[in-house]
Amino acid sequence: MTDSKNLRTAMLAGLVAVMMIGLGFAAVPLYNLFCRVTGFNGTTQRYDPAAAAEEPQVLSDTISVRFDANVSPKLPWKFYPERPRDTVSIGARDMAIFIAENNSPHPITGTATFNVTPDQAGKYFTKIQCFCFTEQVLQPGERIRMPVLFFVDPKIKDDVDARDIQEITLSYTFYPVDEGKKAS
Template structure:
């Protein structure tokens, strides 16, 4: 019995000399050792929190940049998309322009037996734009399916560089779905230097199905009109509303 007590006392003294107290396998750290481990755990936790915060900041930055790029892209695409919408639907007298005709005009059939249709050209300029804008021909006579090239002329009459954009319309509005423009300067920015003058082409044809539509039977003349604005003055939404109103009046 005495020998066992001496053995346990020797073990206890050995543990104390190494900075540990207790008996058996359940040993308790000294305050100094505990503080060291606590500081290490706190440092690890702080590092993990900082890494998480940095990752969140990176993700937020990426989402912000993606949003900015998306909105910029949409702003640049708004005019072409609206142009495409008008071409496909023919809303409010806008010109119909499908890929079938714009990419393979040679496939269009000219109806030689059909009566010629008069296509006249009109031009207007916004009061805020000091340009001279006019068609270089008054009218042409074409048959359905026949491609035709016409020209407009624009002149900047100021001593400043100015950028303008043109909208277009077809009268009567219900004929717009058959008026196909292959090449056009509408909805594209045109920048003119001081006193510069340019010619702009319009390449178009009338869909052969025009002759088969009973609602087109009495239409002998089509008017193609362009209006030039300063780029910053163009409101596409207002233009669309005007086209819708014109279509409603025609129906």
């Protein structure tokens, strides 16, 4: 009797261990999906014209969008928005330009991460085209202009937690792709 009880306990413990390993592998994709769906932690939406039933309605309401640019201390780049702020009609497509310049004597590859604040605005800030998460290779002294096409979804006006937001900040931070190599 004790042997069968021990075997059952061991099998249950093994099953729990396998389930925990599986959950560990699934956690990152599930978290990313959760953030994309809810806008949690300032995660923006990506516009998919094939999935969109129709173009968003353009409202007469406007919202201010502030553009913030940062660079890791390990990346000898200058990075900034062409215009630090824009007032956009809710639902209308708009474009912001960010400029990056390699101030080092050798080519460097960087990639940008982003976030949107306030966090409640993330699920309504929809990027159509963006340079984020794409490796950017800049030659010594090279300067490039990188566009971001976006709109603020009119559904923001239906959300009691977000409808009174007057300003959204889109912030990017560039990092060197290979942290193991010295960037300067």
